[in-house]
Amino acid sequence: MPELSYPREVTALRSLQRTQDEIASLKRKLRRARARAREEARRLSRTKHRKQTLRHLYWDRNELFTVGELADVFRVAVAEVAREAGPVVVSTTCLLCLEEVDVQVNNRSALKTLETEAGSSPEYRICPNCTAFRELDLAVLRRKKGERLDGIHLAAYKSYLASPQWRETRAKALRRAKHRCQLCGAKRDLAAHHRHYENIGREKPGDLIVLCRPCHSRFHDVA
Numbered sequence: 471m472p473e474l475s476y477p478r479e480v481t482a483l484r485s486l487q488r489t490q491d492e493i494a495s496l497k498r499k500l501r502r503a504r505a506r507a508r509e510e511a512r513r514l515s516r517t518k519h520r521k522q523t524l525r526h527l528y529w530d531r532n533e534l535f536t537v538g539e540l541a542d543v544f545r546v547a548v549a550e551v552a553r554e555a556g557p558v559v560v561s562t563t564c565l566l567c568l569e570e571v572d573v574q575v576n577n578r579s580a581l582k583t584l585e586t587e588a589g590s591s592p593e594y595r596i597c598p599n600c601t602a603f604r605e606l607d608l609a610v611l612r613r614k615k616g617e618r619l620d621g622i623h624l625a626a627y628k629s630y631l632a633s634p635q636w637r638e639t640r641a642k643a644l645r646r647a648k649h650r651c652q653l654c655g656a657k658r659d660l661a662a663h664h665r666h667y668e669n670i671g672r673e674k675p676g677d678l679i680v681l682c683r684p685c686h687s688r689f690h691d692v693a
Contacts, residue, residue, distance in 0.1 A: 507534060515544045521554070528555035528578070537578070552577040560584060564597040565655030568648065571597040596655060630670060643678045646672055651682035659683035 516524040524544050526552060527535050543546040557576045562584055564571050573595075577582045584595065630636055643662040650657055662678045663686060668681070669677050 506532075509540050511535070511543045520544070521556075525555045528552065529558055529581075533578070558632070562595060564600055565595045566652060568669075569597060587658040627667070627670065635671065637640050639673055639678075643675070643680055646675060647680035650680070653688075654682060656682035656684075661686050 471659055475568065484622060511523060511527060514520065528537075535543065536552050537548055540551050544551070544554070546554055554610045557574045558581070559572050559574050560581065561570055563569070573584070575584060638689055640662040644660060647660075649660065651660060659682050660680055660682070664673070665679055
């Protein structure tokens with residue numbers, strides 16, 4: 471490594487070396503602390519507080535122990551750790567109605583999914599009432615699968631979809647749905663889908679359902 475001739479560079483290098491030494495020292499302390507924590511957890515695993523300790527450590531937001539480490543300390547199979555720890559109930563917000571709802575999660579992965587909106591699964595983020603309405607919507611869509619527009623009406627329908635009137639109607643439908651798919655709660659690639667063609671040009675709120683691209687495709691697959 472070349473010699474440094476400028477005092478400022480020498481001082482900076484020495485400061486960097488001290489920082490590296492501090493990091494190495496902290497890593498050693500962390501390893502020792504983790505070893506002590508494992509020994510304490512192992513001791514508690516042999517007492518009447520075993521289940522409470524495992525539950526606390528498994529659901530600890532800081533994740534002091536990995537699932538594999540917990541399995542080793544508590545002498546259970548990795549696949550059994552979550553079951554041994556038991557589920558937890560977490561408050562969240564329904565993706566569709568935006569009301570607060572308590573949901574039960576059974577493992578760490580589900581909790582992370584729940585707490586990260588970008589990766590939120592409808593399995594955990596849709597309340598029971600909205601789930602019931604979503605299933606009803608699917609049933610209605612499937613019953614409509616035989617409905618078709620003939621060639622003449624289809625041309626007129628496509629022309630209508632390009633009109634300012636439809637753009638305004640679509641925008642209102644999206645606002646009513648809070649810009650979320652009414653089947654899965656997704657926020658991207660949304661379309662206002664006609665449940666039927668009886669009121670084209672004078673749609674009522676119930677005539678339309680907002681769907682994301684995958685859910686829209688799902689309807690057309692059964693249609």
